Structures are given as structure tokens and as C-alpha cells.
Amino acid sequence: MGRIYLDNNATTPVRPEVAEALAGMLKGCYGNPSTLYCIGQEAHVEMEHARDVMAGILGCNREEVIFTSGGTESDNIAVLGVARANRKKGNHIITTKIEHHAVLNPCKALEKEGFSVTYLPVDKYGMVDPADVERSITSGTVLISIMHANNEVGTIQPIAEIGKMARAHKITFHTDAVQSFGKLSVNVNELGVDLLSASSHKIYGPKGVGLLYVRKGTKILPIMFGGHQERSLRPGTENVPGVVGFGKAAELMAAEGPAEEARLLKLRERLWEGIKANVPHVKLNGHPTMRLAGTLNVIFEYVEGESIILSLDEHGICAASGSACTSDALEPSHVLAAMGVPPEKSHGALRMSFGRENTEQDVDKVLEALPKVVEKLRSFSPIYKDFLKQQQTA
Amino acid sequence: MGRIYLDNNATTPVRPEVAEALAGMLKGCYGNPSTLYCIGQEAHVEMEHARDVMAGILGCNREEVIFTSGGTESDNIAVLGVARANRKKGNHIITTKIEHHAVLNPCKALEKEGFSVTYLPVDKYGMVDPADVERSITSGTVLISIMHANNEVGTIQPIAEIGKMARAHKITFHTDAVQSFGKLSVNVNELGVDLLSASSHKIYGPKGVGLLYVRKGTKILPIMFGGHQERSLRPGTENVPGVVGFGKAAELMAAEGPAEEARLLKLRERLWEGIKANVPHVKLNGHPTMRLAGTLNVIFEYVEGESIILSLDEHGICAASGSACTSDALEPSHVLAAMGVPPEKSHGALRMSFGRENTEQDVDKVLEALPKVVEKLRSFSPIYKDFLKQQQTA
Amino acid sequence: MAYSEKVMDHFRNPRNVGEMKDPDGVGKVGNPVCGDIMELYIKVKDDTIVDAKFQTLGCGAAIATSSMVTEMVKGQKLEDALKISNSMVAEALGGLPSQKMHCSVLAEEALQSAISDYRNKKGIK
């Protein structure tokens, strides 16, 4: 059935070339890369090829690329690992209010370990002010962690500017690039970062694999302990097929370059223009220009996000309300809250995120369904009724 | 080419049924299981089916099964998580000298956090004495972690007996069942364990996925922080295809039952008898009977393990010297050392571990190559020369 | 989290949705900050709820429980209607995910509140 998948910021379908590379690894190259015999060495070679691909994209050395089990683990190693390794130097961390929980929650855990954390505000577009970062730096600051692009609203942060600042103050700087890796340029020297997280399943690679770039010389401790794999920073038998799939996915993203981003941008704008024209009382979340090409986050006033999602699902359309990992939770989005969106509005937020399988036809189909869905839900809505009455009396 | 893979304790080839299940998930069911729309719910259902399979094998509730990124992570969550959660209750941990590094190294990390760890000895067969466990218990003991079956020599520990003891003393009990899951019975109530680790790639499942059984009510903290997945004990977008593959692999192991183990035992004994008959100066490591059916660990005196592995590789035979993850390291095996094997002997240890693809013909081919290989290497060996001279003069 | 087929049916085709002209009792619960608002209207004749309607802003469960509760009360004596608990509503829907049980509480509260409103208007205590 013709499903329209508009939740590519949550996860992406594995692309056929990647699935093929993966299947090949499952069949032939099953050795343990730490072993001596040829089948292990073959696995090793395949894995190191993937590492080279990543090093090329990041503009770093192969030894600086650590493969992990995903974005969450990369973020945790970065945040917990750098903080704990530098405890003697200081106990202050700077991050933002709009980070993914994979950064926020390790920060909260560190508060229990005696660290103090500054959660920087953002403006109404979800943008961090580098001047705020500079003002927050103390002599005890050991880590700055600021995401490259936000997963809910897509706003792209001024990482390079903050990177210069971090370098000037000799403070370790991490960026969560889970949403930007493979889409924006993530050259670690241009960004001026010491650590960078990425995740395979956001770029049409397999789930369960990610990477952490760790600049040579960065003081960092592991969060788990075991064998010598991944320079002991990430022990455990390597997920070789996963890594190879991730490598293939990254290679393909790099090859496509900005053309695909331009295509997504066109789709996104077509959808947004259509929504504005056909649905009253809508509001765009996120920066108008400094934003991921594929991300469209819209508030539909007087309705609630989940009910839109469920209704769209009946039209074969998959979208999200908050960030996927919290859609089991009930709190309104912490990102929208930080942007100053009041909770009664943020409940009506819908995130539509585009990917390589989406077409103009998809957009047009969404534009057919969405206005009807919103209209129907508003017809149930007591506050919409109140609003209409107010209008009549006014 | 006819490779003979005898390193199934290090990792196993993904079996075709599992590869197929995995490929199916990659193609169709790519949703994020935390999302509401149908494609996410489908992924959710597939994952929960795998959880049910595991709960069936473990004899526990589905909510007690946490999927992780592998055996190392499961061990780390168990050891670090229980110790840190019970810090106020006590700071003493009991484990053994023959654990995998995925248990030993978290224990060492905990020593730096102020815990005191008792590393129990083993007898010459690699067996822990339950009386030693009991003697080591103090009022401050918060965790006992003892592996079910050892990865290097295959010795199976008296877990059920220790489990009774742990229960009587109300001490949380973890077993690393990475080598036994799917092979021996791992009913958590019969074993009397509160936590149990397993890993997919040891039972013909994909790499990068494992599980941790956590008995309801067990006090435990996560080692990483992020979304709400896996009851917040293991956050991060779930590796759905990996979990489904693992589930399929476990299901198939359970269906085969003890028949396959009996087959492996026959192969192993055929090989050992052949080695004894054709190679002088060999010694078996591990328990004569309480041992994994597929594990054969033999010392070839007067030669060094790596040189045997490289030579066997030329005959298309893959074997291991120590545990795979330390084969990059140079220290002699800590397991053999704990069993009282002097380092000059343990350097000559070779581990041959059988799996479902092995046949009698494989054994016979190994028996053709191995004596020649050992003889050639001994012909280079200065200590073998000295030994022979001694014999002549004697 | 997954909804039962029954929840989805009531979400898709809510029964008794819409405003009621001249209701005898109105219950308004929830608030926009939490994202759920329910308005329940009843018509009462001879101590019996002869009609019920609702308007709801909220998630799938909020809409489905509103729909279900209006179905359950129609034809009920007031005293019997007051015995309808949130878990009865949830059960009638084939169960609710645990984190959505609060929606059924809202439905119960809306009903209680509508009946109070009716009784207050009539001067009944």
C-alpha cells in the first residue's frame, strides 16, 4: 500500500544498496575482526574501510572514529566520558535546553554526580546565541555540548562560531550531529569540535550502529568496560555488518551531496505553502532559513498532535508529534517550550520530516488529507468552538 | 573454498533463516517502534514477539527482558548498574577470576569508585567452589556475578547451587550466560539468578544485539541515559531488525534442543581422541564432563598458540588461542592462569569451538593438518630441541 | 503503545460528537496546558439521561473515552450513571495503554461534573 512516510527524523528505511551490503556481510564475512585467521581479517578490512569513509566525511584520522551502538550511546560516551575524565579540572558543563534526551539525561545524571550544568536558552526560532555560551564559561567548565541541528524543529546551530570560542578557552566541545551527519557539512575542523555523534539509522543505514568522533588527545573515559575493541572506548564484539552498512549509507549520502538536500527543501516548502493556503490557524516552528532541509514542524491550533497523527495514519501518512523517543511520554515538547511556545499551543505540533523516498505526489496527497483531518478534529474541539463564538461576537 | 570454522565461541555465522528474517525487517518494517502510526506499531509488534520468545526460554515475564547492544553491554549494565544502585547498602562484590573481561573490567572500574571486589579462585578444571562463594559473603555484599559457562575452556559453573545461596542471603545474583544461552537450560528460576546476560552473535544471530534479564524488583541503574526505550534501562532507538534476528536465532536454538549439543559433543570428542592419538605432549583444559559440548581447549607443549593459528589458517582452518577479544593482547590467558596453568604452557593453548556448520569431515581434515602443523613448529622450537636432548641423555 | 481496535473505532467514528442545544447539564474538565479538554452535555428526563453529547480536544484516547462514556450513559438513571468509573470506560474500550488511563479519568470526571451541573441547576443536593 502506498504509505507516505514523513518521519525521517525519527528513523529512515534502510536503502537497498545498504541492505545488500549488509546481506553480503551476513553471508560471507562473519569473522570476529579481532581474530587472526583470514575470515576475521576480512571482517577487519571491511570495517576499516567503513572507518575510512567516515574519516573522509569528518575530515579526521581513522583512529579518531569510534563505532558505537547508536546516537544515544555516542552522546553518552561524549558527555559522561569527558565530564568524568575531567572531574579534577572542573565540574561545570554547558549545554542547551533543546538537546535530545540522549544529551540532556546524561547531563542530569552528572548533576547527581556533583556536576553543575548550565542549560542555555534559545530564541523563538530555537537558535542558541553564541554570546550566551561565552558568558556561561567559568574556570571550571570542562565540556560544552551543543547539538548541530535540532531533531524536532530542524534549527541549525552556529557550531563553528561556538567552536572557535571553545578552542580559545581550551574547553572540550561536543556536538550531537545525529540529525546533520550526511546532510550538512560536518568537517570537524571547520566546526571546531572535539567530539561529534552520529547515528546510522537516520541516514538510511541499519539501526543499532553509530559513531563518535573523538579528537586525538581528548581526555575521555569509557562508560562500559570489556575487551580492547574501538580503542577500549567502546568494548564488545564489533557489529561488523552494521558498521559496513553505516559506512555504505554514509558513502552514498556523501556522493549525493547537496542535490538531495535541495530536493527535500523544495518538497518541504511545497508542503508548507500548501498548508498555509489550505489550513487556517497554523504556525511554523523553527528557523525560517537556518533549518534542516527536510524538517517541517507546524502547530495546528485548537487540535492535539496525537489525534492528527492517528488520523493521518488512516490516510497512510506517517508523521510525528514530538521527538519520537518521547511520543510514549505525555509532556509537551521541551524544545518548543524552550522556544517560548506555550503548552496549550505545543500540543498541536506536528513534525513532518522528509526523506529520499518522498516525492511531490506525496506532498500533494498530504495536502489533500491534512486539511480535512484538521477540520474534522477541530469540529470536535471545544476550544475551537469557543474561538469561533468569540469571533462572531467580536 | 572449504573453510573449517572452529571459532564459534568467538562469533558464529548468521544462519540463513535469521538472515532472511533480518532482510525482511530491513525491507518492510522500518518504523521506529516508539511511534504511533502503523509502520512503527508493526515494528513494535515484531520486537515484542522476539521478547516473548526470550521470556519463554528464560522462564520469565516479557517485561523482565531488556534488549541491549550485546553481551558486553548486558554485563556492564548488570555489574555497574546493580553496584551503583546499591551503594548505600554496601560496597562489596563477589565474582571470579575467570570471568570475561566484560565482567572483570567493570569490576575493576568499580574498585576505583570505592567498591571492594572478591575475585574467587577456581580449581584446575576452571570450576568455582560454591563454598568459596558462601565464605566470601559479607554484610556489605551487594552483587554476586558468576558466569554460567566459560568462553575459553567451556567449564560450566554450579549456578543453581550458588543461586540458592544468593537467595538465602538476599544478594542480587548475576550470571553471564553469553556462552550458554541457547545451548544449556537457562531458566532463571531454576538457576536462581536475578540478572542474566546473553548475546545474539554467539547463537547464529546478528552482531550488535544482546539481552539482559532483570528480575522484577531488582535495584539497578542505567549506564546510559536518553529516551524511554527498554524501560529507560537501555535508551536509544531500538535495533528492531537486530532484535528480531536474535529472536529468530533463539527460537531456532530452542527448537533444536539438546540434539545439536549431542552432535557437537561427538565432534569434539572425535577431535580430542584424534589429537591424543596423533600429537604427543598435549593436555586438555577445562572440566572433563561439566563443559560446553562444543568447546575444546588444548595445550600443545613446546609451541606457541598464535603460530598454530596462522599455520592452521593456511589449511583453511580457523581457531583461536585465547578469548577472541584479547587476541590482540599479549598476556597469557587469565582463565588458564587461574586454573594453575603456568604461562610457559598456556602460550601453547589452542581453542577449537564447534558450531552447527561443522561436520565429521571437518574433524578429519583438522586431524590431518594439525599434527603436521605442530610437528613443523616444534621443529623450529628451541625448547623442544632441549627437551628432546634431555630425553636422550635420560 | 498501541490502541485497541475499539479505541480506534471510537476515535475514527466518535458517537454523539457535537454541541448540544440547551443541555440540562454540562461538564467541562481538563485544561489546554495538559492538552486535553472535554465538554460533556446531558439531557435529563425523569432522572434519566436521555441524551449525551461531547466535544473534546485531545489525543486518541481522550476522544474515544468521551465517545464511549456518552454511549454508556444514555438511558441510564442518574444514580446509575454516577457509578460509571473510569476503569469501566477503559474496559468497555477493550483497555487503554497505561499512560493513557488518565483520559478515562477525565471522562469519568466530565460525567460527574455534568450531573452535578444538572442537579445544581435543579436545586438538588
Added chain:
Amino acid sequence: MAYSEKVMDHFRNPRNVGEMKDPDGVGKVGNPVCGDIMELYIKVKDDTIVDAKFQTLGCGAAIATSSMVTEMVKGQKLEDALKISNSMVAEALGGLPSQKMHCSVLAEEALQSAISDYRNKKGIK
């Protein structure tokens, strides 16, 4: 960790392996506890190493470096042989994994020790 083709060649087909009858100098290094033992034998004529042989217990790198060093010294003046460093041996083998460099050190030491032994026997200081 992977060995170069050259290492594997010298491991598979070690040159000059075996005991030497009446060597002029013998170098014994390593110990069984570490798992590597090397014995290097040389025959010397007119201050030149005219033959070299070895026996080694050890890993692939230990055997390959032994083989390589015997090849390198044959025909060398003693004073030139003494200049052969461990990294020259490793380089001649197309490099060694970092954790195996100690094997090339053993090879260098075995050579030095064999030459010392020869000189001691001859009473040369």
C-alpha cells in the same frame, strides 16, 4: 592486527631454520613465560658472518623476524651486522603491527648476543 605478506612468507617458509653444528656464536634471548624464545647461531670467518641459523618458539612475528634477521646478516661484516636495528628488521618485513614490534627487538638482541658470544669465545672485547 594483520601481518604483511612478507611476514607471512617468512613465517610460512622460514629461511635458515634449524640447529647449527658447531656455531661460532650463539645468542639466546626471550623466555618461556613471555612465550617467545629465540636462539640465533652464527658462523664467522674473517670478521664476516658466513652463515646464520635460528630456532624460535613464538608467534608469527617472532618466527618471521628471526628468519629475516638471519637473511640480513649473512655476508655482513660483524661491525655492520651490529648496526642492524630492530626497526630495520621490521622494515625489511614490510612493517609489523605495533604490538608485535617487541619481536623485532628480540631479533636484534639475539643477533647482538650471538656476536658477543663469538667475541667472548675469541677473547675479543
